[in-house]
Amino acid sequence: MDFNLIGLIKAAVLNGTPLLFGTSGEILTQKSGNMNLGVEGLMYMGGAFGLAAAFIYGNAAGENANGAVAVLLALLAAFAAGVIGSLIFSFLTITLRANQNVTGLALTIFGTGVGQFVGELMRLKVGGNVSISNSLKDAFANPIFSEKIQSIPVVGPVLFSYNFFVYIGFAMAVAMAVILNKTRIGLQLRAVGESPATADAAGINVTRYKYIATVLGGGISAVGGMVYTMTIAGSVWSHNGLSGEGWVAVALVIFCLWKPVNALWGSVLFGALLILYLRLPLAFIPTQIYKVVPYIVTAIVLIMVSMRQRREDQPPAALGLAYFREER
Amino acid sequence: MNEKTPFIRLAKREDMPKSKVWLIRGGAFVLAILIGCLIFLISDTNPFKAYGTILMGALGKKTGFRQVIKNAVPLLGTALALAPCFRMKYWNIGAEGQITMGAVGASFFALKMYEAMPSPVLLTVMGVTSILFGAFWAIIPALFKSRWGTNETLFTLMMNYIAIGIVGWLQGGPWEGKPGSQIIPLFDEKAVLPKVGGVHIGWIIVLLLTVVMYVYMNYTKHGYEVAVLGESENTAVYAGMNVAKVTIRTAALSGGICGLVGFMLASGTNQTLYSDVAGGAGFTAITVCWLAQLNPFAMIAIAFLLAVLSKGASVLQTSLAIPSSISDILTGIILLCMLGCEFFINYRMIFRGHHEKEAA
Numbered sequence: 001m002d003f004n005l006i007g008l009i010k011a012a013v014l015n016g017t018p019l020l021f022g023t024s025g026e027i028l029t030q031k032s033g034n035m036n037l038g039v040e041g042l043m044y045m046g047g048a049f050g051l052a053a054a055f056i057y058g059n060a061a062g063e064n065a066n067g068a069v070a071v072l073l074a075l076l077a078a079f080a081a082g083v084i085g086s087l088i089f090s091f092l093t094i095t096l097r098a099n100q101n102v103t104g105l106a107l108t109i110f111g112t113g114v115g116q117f118v119g120e121l122m123r124l125k126v127g128g129n130v131s132i133s134n135s136l137k138d139a140f141a142n143p144i145f146s147e148k149i150q151s152i153p154v155v156g157p158v159l160f161s162y163n164f165f166v167y168i169g170f171a172m173a174v175a176m177a178v179i180l181n182k183t184r185i186g187l188q189l190r191a192v193g194e195s196p197a198t199a200d201a202a203g204i205n206v207t208r209y210k211y212i213a214t215v216l217g218g219g220i221s222a223v224g225g226m227v228y229t230m231t232i233a234g235s236v237w238s239h240n241g242l243s244g245e246g247w248v249a250v251a252l253v254i255f256c257l258w259k260p261v262n263a264l265w266g267s268v269l270f271g272a273l274l275i276l277y278l279r280l281p282l283a284f285i286p287t288q289i290y291k292v293v294p295y296i297v298t299a300i301v302l303i304m305v306s307m308r309q310r311r312e313d314q315p316p317a318a319l320g321l322a323y324f325r326e327e328r
Numbered sequence: 329m330n331e332k333t334p335f336i337r338l339a340k341r342e343d344m345p346k347s348k349v350w351l352i353r354g355g356a357f358v359l360a361i362l363i364g365c366l367i368f369l370i371s372d373t374n375p376f377k378a379y380g381t382i383l384m385g386a387l388g389k390k391t392g393f394r395q396v397i398k399n400a401v402p403l404l405g406t407a408l409a410l411a412p413c414f415r416m417k418y419w420n421i422g423a424e425g426q427i428t429m430g431a432v433g434a435s436f437f438a439l440k441m442y443e444a445m446p447s448p449v450l451l452t453v454m455g456v457t458s459i460l461f462g463a464f465w466a467i468i469p470a471l472f473k474s475r476w477g478t479n480e481t482l483f484t485l486m487m488n489y490i491a492i493g494i495v496g497w498l499q500g501g502p503w504e505g506k507p508g509s510q511i512i513p514l515f516d517e518k519a520v521l522p523k524v525g526g527v528h529i530g531w532i533i534v535l536l537l538t539v540v541m542y543v544y545m546n547y548t549k550h551g552y553e554v555a556v557l558g559e560s561e562n563t564a565v566y567a568g569m570n571v572a573k574v575t576i577r578t579a580a581l582s583g584g585i586c587g588l589v590g591f592m593l594a595s596g597t598n599q600t601l602y603s604d605v606a607g608g609a610g611f612t613a614i615t616v617c618w619l620a621q622l623n624p625f626a627m628i629a630i631a632f633l634l635a636v637l638s639k640g641a642s643v644l645q646t647s648l649a650i651p652s653s654i655s656d657i658l659t660g661i662i663l664l665c666m667l668g669c670e671f672f673i674n675y676r677m678i679f680r681g682h683h684e685k686e687a688a
Contacts, residue, residue: 035481037421041660088664096671101419101481102618103667105611110660113653120651121371247489254482286501292493299486306478315479320419326338 006157008272013166015232016271018043020169021224022249023256023263024176025082029217030258031180032210033193033318034093037104039221040246041111042085046078046222047229047242048115051132052122053077054140054230058132067139070132071164074140078226079219085111086218094210097322108246115225119237132235140164140230165227170264172220177260189213193316196323206323224249248274251298257305257313270294337678349673356669360662367657373650385643386636390526392643397527398597400635402427402589402606405534406613407620407627408541409585412578415545415622416558420579422469422484423586424610425491426462428603430587431594432495433461435601438519438594439503439512447518454519455591462587463580465491470579474572488610495603503601512601521596528596535628537585542624554578586610615663634659 022043029036036042053073058065089107092098131137143150144167145160152160180186191199192209200206225242233241252270256262273294277287305313365375386396406423413420434454442450465487472478498504498512505513521528545551553574557564564571589609594601612634620626641655 037485092664092668096668097675098667098670099618101421102615103664105421106615106660106663106667109608109612109615109656110664113656113658113660116653117371117651117657120653124649124651244489247485250482251486251489286497288493288497288500291496292490295486295489295493299483299490302483302486303472303476303478306472306476315482320481324338326340 006154009158010161011275012268012272013162014271015275016267016269017166017169018224018228018232018245019249019252019270020173020263020267021227022221022246023252023267024169024173024260025217025219025221025224026249026253027217027256027258027260027263028176028220029086029214030253030319031189031193031316032213033196033316033321033323034090034210034214035100035104035320036086036089036107036214036218037101037250038085038089038107038111038218039249041108041115042082042218042222043225043228043246043249044112044115044242045081045085046225048118048237049081050074050078050223050226051229051235051237052118054132054136054235055122058136065133065136067136070136071139074226074230075223078223082219082222083215085222086215089218090211090214093322094207094214097324100320100322115242116239120239123237137235140235163231165231169227173260173264180260190316193318196318200323200325206325210323221246221249248294251295255298255301257301258315335680338675339678340674341676344673352669352672353666356665357662360658360665363661363665364658367654371650373648378644378648378650381644381647382637382640385647386640392639394526396632396635396639397531399638400631401530401534402593402609403613403616403631403634404627405530405537405589405592406586406609407617407631408534408537408624409582409589410614410617411541411622411624411627412545412551412554413582414617416554416575416578418470418473418575418579419481420466420484420582421481421611421614422466422487423613424606424608425484425488426465426583426586427590427593427606427610428488428491428495429465430458430462430590431601431605432491432498432590433457433587434591434594435503435512435515438515442516442519450518451521451595454595455588458587458591459584460587462590463584466579466583466586467576470576474575492603495601495605498601499603515595515599519595520599521592528592530592530596533588533592538624538628545622545624550577612659619663619666633662
């Protein structure tokens, strides 16, 4: 059988990176007690606005277009789109105390609509495929380390053969883990997610923490959508191209037991599961069954967690509940 | 002293007059429409013309109107299914999967057994199977919820994608029509729901179901148990209710109706089965149900409105070259505005320094 393990690892990491962003963002959000089911919508918005930024910049700058600038602009545009989307969510659920599940789903409907709309509109304006110049594409998708380092056997391809986003995704998740677990800010944020009334009594500004975590988290999730569009989808907008990515990210949050460190390997594992049917086709396993494995595994993890009742594995206790100070 | 009180304080209220409640909701809807105008302006379209096209496209012609009804049926049916779950504060967001599984159950008989029985029997068998399949899919998370407290929101969410994957597998495997096509063949005519007034009979079924659900929720013992459990699990326990039984029964009912919706979609709307058979109705219906405040009759209006939008937007795409995803944007804006406005109905804002007024 023609099976290349290093190739699989590389592909798994690449496919896992959008998930890593999507999941880390949602972990941050859920740690504050907010369950934002709008990740799918946020990632769509991030994908469309990220591509739009690179596309507009590429057209405006023409020959002089600088890859690094394009990457930065796409990052900012995607992040901003996520911030706006999750700001709507935060305002409705934190300030106006709307139901989180319903608001999140409404945000998913809205966000996928906006993403598809922007993508299709660009396509109509250009009259064909929205695509950026090859040199800009390379800035997004090409490895950042030199050929020499990449050609080190095994270590080179496995560790040093990736694009820029893989490394910042990794750094971001590690930073998030440190902040959540080792700093005062992280402790206070977790307190807000576990028991907002207690946190409030201890003098923590619950509203501020919830807002900041949800908005930052939404921005990070949206960047995941951009990374998907610009690297895996080859910087081309395709209808429904991102569909399902956000839901896998939500599943991964549970699989990771709300810990960013687990997201590091969890995203690679889920990335592998998403492409395994291409890399390791086994005659007796239909391809579609591969695709549901992430969800089945997540459901099993969810069951195990609830059966074993280990306190450090539980979802944030106040997850999904609006906090109404006057009701204490 | 004054500086210590926050600028705005909030208090719950339940005494707002009906007229004012509807004024606020109407205001939120108008606001949503105005934001929609902005979106049209940004994309270089005259908003009046755009809204006109949506309304005319959806309601102007008979064929358009039939499509609207077709779109509204699954939304209404699923929203009705979810109402008892949400009253119980059991967050079943697995309607999409329960619809899909119901469609699978119905399709089995439509594809494999259609020769064995006459049409009315076949359709009945399909309906019953779809209810059983949908209920089965909903019972799994409910069992774990009542035994181990497994989070049902996340579990039902996962079940959606497992169901969709199963259909994907059937599509490319055991039930595939032409080898390599990845398509399940069309149902035999015997397995297609008859039409009444140009639309499959499902619309009558969901309208009947609306009345049944209203009675079930408000005038039956089951409905009462669901309401008590939703208000307080402890109260339900003290009152001697079997919490696990009520939870599982309600989830099964909900899943069963979702399954029936799946049957209508597969047999009435598509005449076949494919992985996107639910087409997001399971998710959109959650917002329909919630916005209707779990009132079955209000669901009719909201489901109809959203169906008009989605049909109208598809006309918009063909006549004005605006991507039809605009319907998702408009739907999203309306939902978000309506969700937000409930705050002003349920809470009273008290500004700093207004105590005297309050007292007087």
